[in-house]
Amino acid sequence: ExxxxxVTRQIPAVGLDRLRERYEVVVWDxxxxxxxxxxxxxxxxxxxxxxxxxxxxxxxxxxxDASPNLSVVSTFSVGYDHLNLAAAAERDxxxxxTPGVLTETTADLAWALLLTxxxxxxxxxxxxxxxxxxxxGPRLLTGADVHDATxxxxxxxxIGTAVARRGAGFGVDVLYTGPTRKPDRExxxxxxxxxxxxxxxxxxxxxxxxxxxxxxxxxxxxxxxGEAEFRRMPEDAxxxxxxxxxxxxxxxxxxxxxxxxxxxAGLDVTDPEPLxxxxxxxxxxxxRLVVTPHIGSASVGTRDRMAEMTAANVEAGIEGDxxxxxxxxxxxxx
Ligand code: GLV
Ligand code: GLV
Numbered sequence: 001e002x003x004x005x006x007v008t009r010q011i012p013a014v015g016l017d018r019l020r021e022r023y024e025v026v027v028w029d030x031x032x033x034x035x036x037x038x039x040x041x042x043x044x045x046x047x048x049x050x051x052x053x054x055x056x057x058x059x060x061x062x063x064x065d066a067s068p069n070l071s072v073v074s075t076f077s078v079g080y081d082h083l084n085l086a087a088a089a090e091r092d093x094x095x096x097x098t099p100g101v102l103t104e105t106t107a108d109l110a111w112a113l114l115l116t117x118x119x120x121x122x123x124x125x126x127x128x129x130x131x132x133x134x135x136x137g138p139r140l141l142t143g144a145d146v147h148d149a150t151x152x153x154x155x156x157x158x159i160g161t162a163v164a165r166r167g168a169g170f171g172v173d174v175l176y177t178g179p180t181r182k183p184d185r186e187x188x189x190x191x192x193x194x195x196x197x198x199x200x201x202x203x204x205x206x207x208x209x210x211x212x213x214x215x216x217x218x219x220x221x222x223x224x225x226g227e228a229e230f231r232r233m234p235e236d237a238x239x240x241x242x243x244x245x246x247x248x249x250x251x252x253x254x255x256x257x258x259x260x261x262x263x264x265a266g267l268d269v270t271d272p273e274p275l276x277x278x279x280x281x282x283x284x285x286x287x288r289l290v291v292t293p294h295i296g297s298a299s300v301g302t303r304d305r306m307a308e309m310t311a312a313n314v315e316a317g318i319e320g321d322x323x324x325x326x327x328x329x330x331x332x333x334x
Contacts, residue, residue, distance in 0.1 A: 002022075002023060002024045003022070003023050003049035003318050004023060004024045004026070004047060004048045004050075005019055005023045005025050005049065005050040005051070005052060006025075006026050006028075006046055006048045006050070006051050007019070007025060007027040007028065007052040008039060008052065008053045008057050009028055009033070009054050009076075010027060011303075011306075011307045011310065012303050012304050012307040013307075014307050014308055015076075015304075015306075015307025015308055015310050016311075018311040019311050019314060023049070023050070023314075023318070026042065026046060033054065033056045034057075036057075036058055036062070039051075039053075039059075040062060040063055041066075046067065047067055048070055049069050049318050050070070050072045050074065051063075051074070052074050052075075052314060053073060053074075053075050053076070053082075053083075054075065055075065057082060058082055059073060059082060059084060061084055064084070064087050064088055064091055070091075071092075071093060071094060071317050071318055071320070072093065072094040072095070072096065072313065072314055072316075072317020072318060073088060073094070073095050073096070073317075074095075074096040074097075074310045074314045074317065075097050076098065076310045077097060077098060077297075077306075078097055078098050078099045078102055078297075079097070079216060079217065079243075079244060080095065080216075080327045081217040081218070081244060081246075083095060094316070094317040094326060095326065096309075096310070096313025096314070096316075096324070096325055096327060097313075097325060097326075097327040098305075098309045098310060098325060099158065100325070101302055101305040101309060102302050102305075102306060103159050103162050104162055105296070105297050105298075105299045105301075105302040106159050106297055107159055107163045107165075107166060108166075109242055109295065109298075110240055110242045110268075110296075111163065111166050113242070113267075113268060113290060113292065114146065114210055114238065114240050114266065115146060116266055117240070117263075117264040117265070117266040117290060118143050118144040120143045122286040123141060123286050123287055124141050126286055127141070144209065144236060144238065146170050146172070147170045147171050148171050148173075149170070149173075150174075150175060150209050151167050151172040151174050151175070151208065151209070151212065152175045152176070152177070152208030152210065152212070153174060153175070153177075153196075153212055154176070154212070154214060154215055155176075155178050155213065155215035155216075155221075156176040156178055156182050156185050156214070159243075160176065160212070161185050161188065163212055163214065164176070164189055164196055165188075165189060165192055167194050168192045168193050168194050172210075173197075174189065174195065174196040174197070175196075175197050175198075175203070175204045175207060175208055176197070176199070176204070177198070177199055177200060178198075178215070181198040186198070201229075202232055205233050205237075208233075208234075208237065209236070209237060209238065210237070210238045211237060211238070212239075212240040212241075212242070213239075213240065213242070213243045213247050215247060216243070216244065217243070217244035217246045217247060221244075221247050222246050222247065223247075223248075224247045225247065225253070226249040226252045227249070227252040227255060227256070230261045230262055231256075231261055233256075233261065233262045234262075235261060235262065235263065236263040237262045238262070238263055238264045238265070239266070240266045240267075241265070241266075241267045241269055242268040242296045244269050245267070245269040245270040245272070245273045246271045250270065250271050250272075250281060253265060253281065257281075257284045257288045257289060263288070264287075264289065264290075265288070265290075266292075267289070267290070268291075268293075268295060268296050269296075270291065270294075309324065312324050
């Protein structure tokens with residue numbers, strides 16, 4: 001009998017086509033995620049062997065119990081804070097994710113936000129678009145220099161390192177923090193001329209012109225930046241978040257922007273996510289806040305590679321082989 005796979009969204013065709021070559025594949029066609037109950041009902045009625053999900057799906061124990069045949073959950077994302085990994089392990093269900101392929105693409109976006117916040121490009125566009133551009137201005141939209149600045153990286157994993165490496169062209173000094181010092185990463189960065197120094201969280205916050213977050217969302221990192229942390233940052237500091245919204249306390253960020261504890265923030269991830277257009281924090285935009293809708297990995301090529309990897313994980317899981325990129329037992333320091 002042909003194994004069955006339920007897919008919770010239209011992922012790039014290269015992944016779906018590959019799955020359809022071997023399996024009976026049912027794809028949720030909605031623009032918004034299916035309700036968790038709908039995922040459970042579909043897994044049950046298909047007796048599904050595999051599940052492909054997104055970071056916007058909540059994959060809890062009940063979902064994992066919906067089909068007795070379920071052998072693999074393959075998420076189209078590197079992050080897996082939306083999956084109950086312990087419950088999957090208990091049930092011997094393999095869990096795959098997509099590390100590596102989106103590292104450079106996400107690092108590109110972190111720099112896009114960093115440069116945008118430093119040089120006020122979104123404000124500049126709004127200004128021109130509003131027909132306010134009457135003359136060249138000596139004090140018009142002056143921002144922060146990026147070159148020779150101090151860049152603080154919270155979490156020097158794959159993406160954090162890729163962000164730091166890009167600092168070579170700007171001559172930045174890098175400070176980084178995390179649970180442990182990473183001499184291998186420091187050496188890798190030194191090779192391209194980036195001097196990366198391991199410091200404690202408070203020193204990083206106090207000394208960095210730019211702080212960029214690259215930790216997974218876990219019990220330890222949730223709310224990593226709250227009021228006390230924002231108060232430690234220089235008043236012109238710029239915060240960049242391309243990791244998970246929950247790493248930042250949104251109310252504290254709102255207060256920090258309102259009181260001028262920090263200068264600006266560029267967020268690709270938010271809490272709540274999606275951020276409703278009438279959320280109070282958006283009153284700071286775009287002078288103090290620029291938000292993009294979780295597009296860190298969104299290049300055409302990377303999304304295709306993520307789809308391939310997602311399919312490869314399903315294939316291995318259904319065959320009973322080790323997944324090419326398993327989330328179980330992974331340190332998750334993306
Ligand atoms: C797929 O078509 C679904 O309804 O889940
Ligand atoms: C994106 O945030 C991902 O986890 O892939």
